[in-house]
Amino acid sequence: MNTAPTLSAELFVIPVDHGHLVYAPLRQAAFLTNAAGVNRIADLQAGTHCPGSEEADALVEFLRRLEIVDSGEETQPLTSFKGVPKPTSVTLFLTTACNLRCTYCYASAGDTPLRSMSMEVARRGIDFVIANAVELGEPAIELAYHGGGEPSVNWKTLTASLAYARDRAAVAGLRVHAAMACNGVLPDYKIDWIIGNLDGVSLSFDGLPEVHDAHRVDIAGRGSSDNVIHTIRRFDEADFAYGLRLTVTREHIPHMEASVRFVCENFRPRNIQVEPAYQLGRWRDAPSAETAGFIAGFRAAQAAAREHGREIAFSAARVGSLSNHFCGITQDSFCLTSDGEVSACYETFIAENEWAKTFFYGAYDAATDGYQFDIDKLDHLRGQSVDQREFCRGCFAKWTCGGDCYHKSLSVNGAGEFQGSDRCHIIRELTKDQILARIAKSGGLFWHEERVGNEKSAGKEMLL
């Protein structure tokens, strides 16, 4: 029995030069067509499709093969959290101190009140996630060091906490995945320890030494590229897994391509992430780098990377990874500040931060020897996933961007309803590039890929 063909995918039509990119994100399918093609598909949607002609039948057949027609309901990549959180990952904000004074530091590291995590705070957090992992039957816990300062400055707690975690996890039959964000200014003995003990490191390195040294300076104002390059070379020699994060200020946008080329020609990072400098912290009043120039620079840098068989990444443009979350703030991310408060956000690391009241959702309670959580706050954070954002409903990038960084949107829009940002434009343009690149890579006519589950960890771009 023949039935009328039915659209079975959420379809977006994205204008490109002299044509239209038809994109079904949840089917991981896309192709380029003309206006007539779009209108025929719109006919299918409206139920006004006229079958019978060779062209109409061919179009339906083409769409069917891309799972856009007659392929049943799509599965949205929705993960949601309820009740008391039971995280199996902990991120420790070890210190607000830093051995650098980067001009664009979002955390104003070194200028904020000095805080340093004690082993006691770290121990409680580690014990908590180990207990959760045992209860949930997880095979491993994740331990990350991040935020607010340079984690390696609090060397004592860094090394002791990882040793403690490994000891306790071994008793519980768990593995420990440990990673750190780091500025790369490290003495050799710390490099040796990192290579021997961590599973990965995200290093901040801006590419060309002159570009790096313009912003990433020590307390005396001296550039740090020599130190960081030494660290990277040591990592390469040891075949250690690390990623590089390049932060681009407005005046350095013209150097993006050369910086990425420099990285590709000299180092072997597992991934290269390029982000515009955030107008936060010391860079609050600086000119925005979230411009059309950044997009053009990113494209040039991407082309340079591909010449070396590499890809560069932008945190919120990630075709191939479907999620309703950008990062962990909607997924009960469990980060501990130096003082022991529970934060959901990497960028909110002390109580003095502007949005601490939004992102701090719990603290250790000595009376119960456990963590007490503010479930209302947590539910508010959980409600920031992209499927619950009205503004994002019609955006083709929503299932890959996941709603972008909530902290940044708060900085732009305030606490009201999300109203978009300059980053949205960057995300859409770079997402479009990725779709087109996938079409090209798939032979040039269409892209269609089997969906391989949701990317639970999408958004943890800072840590490998």
Added chain:
Amino acid sequence: MSKPEFHLRRMQSDGYATPVEIYAWNELPRDTEQSRRGFLRTTVALGAVLEGMGRAAQAQAPAAANTPPPQKALRAHSECVTEIAFSPDGRQVVSAGDDHMLKIWPLDGGALLHLQTIPWREARGRPFVITGDGRLVIADGTQVDLATLIVSKPDRKPSLATSDSYVIASDGSLLAKNSGSTITLHSLPEGTLVKSWRVPDLHGRLAISPDNRILALVSRVGLEIWSLPDGVRLGGASSTRAADGFWGILEYVAFTSDSTHLVTGHRGEDGWKIWSLPKATLAKDWITEEPSGVAPLMSPDGKSFVTAGSATVKIWSLPTGRFARALTGMPAPRAPLAFSRDGAMLATQSGTGTQIGLCLVADGRPMRLFEGHPEPVTAAAFSPDGRTLATGDKGGTVILWDVASGRLRTYLFDAKASTGEGLSYNVYDTITKRTVTYTMPCGSPLPPGATCICNCVPGTFVASSPVGRGVSGGTNCICNKICTCIPVCQAHRLLHGDAIVRRLAEELLLVMGQHEFGYLRWAASRAGKGLRARILQIMATITGGANANPARWPEIEQCVPYLDDPDEIVAIMAAQMIGQHCCHEHRPVGAVVQGKVDALLEAARKRPWHVRAAESGR
């Protein structure tokens, strides 16, 4: 900021006046100024796209069971691969083959970058060297700058006869050739004659020391060495009489990297000698226990020497000639193929010869076993960083492997070297700047840039790169192993009244597995409620790990009556099941039955897809 709205909606412009078109979007080489991002858009009619997706190719596709092994036609060379090397920066792979072609490839497995014909096809010698500064120097003096691919030709090409042997100095500055009666020395790249001197009837192999000061010749007579570039004889030694009374023919010669010693070897008896230079004083003479006739290999640092016996590969220390260790733990290690640049890893031909074993030189411990070559492996090279191993085989296939994971990264693919019947592929040829259609055996891995236009089911174009998503390496065509139409038809007979037919349908769907889920979903969408539930149940079973189970298959004798079933789909399923039995049990069937099976499967293949699709919706 305005709210984004990209949901599908009708266009108000040229809506219906024009036919529907699909635009092709192809990435072009960066230096091609086609558009701002190096992409070229061309227009393709919808019918052609659909044609490309399989409708037309389907009619010609042969049965999978009759096609050769998948990789067989995916070749870099049309004949045996004899040499592989990496550029010093590790970005390019150079391969040479018995097809007399020398080819340069990007490491990322992309399209062929450069072709060069190897001169002096019959002369004996390594056809090229890659110098430390990144020049590819070919024996006729031609040089290719590997960074720019700029080719420079010599003013005067040295000439070689077919019986000559030759050698190129490691820095590419000298060419020595031996005609059997005269040795001539040419400077490269100019090709000018530097020196020549006579030798009495000495055909054999040549070697130039790494410091370019000594030329060695081994022959049936023995060893001769001369200083370079003046050609003054420094010494020599006669070949010794072997145990069986024949004179051993020296046919291996290599210098240690510090040019202080020379190693020579005999064919047949696997006797090796180490000579101190510059006087060619015998320093060590030993015989390995298990002669194999396989060429030995010296490590890049000149400190290790690897010989192969019939069942073992042994490592000897140089210049002492002391036995260091044997390789153990690898299935039947055979010929040594390549050392990593730091000398830490050794790749050997292993097992049946189509495998490559990788072991640590320090303790002989096995690390990896690479499997995937359809023919015996003949050449290998490590990338300078040791992360990639390139291997070539007798049939012309070249594979890049990820050393760390042991997985295949990609095939190097030259469409001109790859012939075969079967599925069709579109390949954008960066040299001719044209899209060309080639045919490959069913199941072949698609080379980067190629588009499979075979009768694959939708949704089976998957990233094949084993080193992770987004890494080049093309895609795998995991096309339907039997017939595109059959999964639909089989699925629609899952609730057939006849138990044998039901079992045929179930078991053949299990044989096809997840590869056919695209079609099964489609079939489910076309089925009634009960049948749809059954199809989804079968899919869930497959997802849960169920595999084909020959123990449940209807026996051949049970299937035979169904070959004449009035329902053609049932007859085809019976034919398929008999085919599965034959493949699985290697059991022939009678000529009459075989004839019916062949005819049914052939008829199935020739049925136009859209007709079958319509039938399935009945």
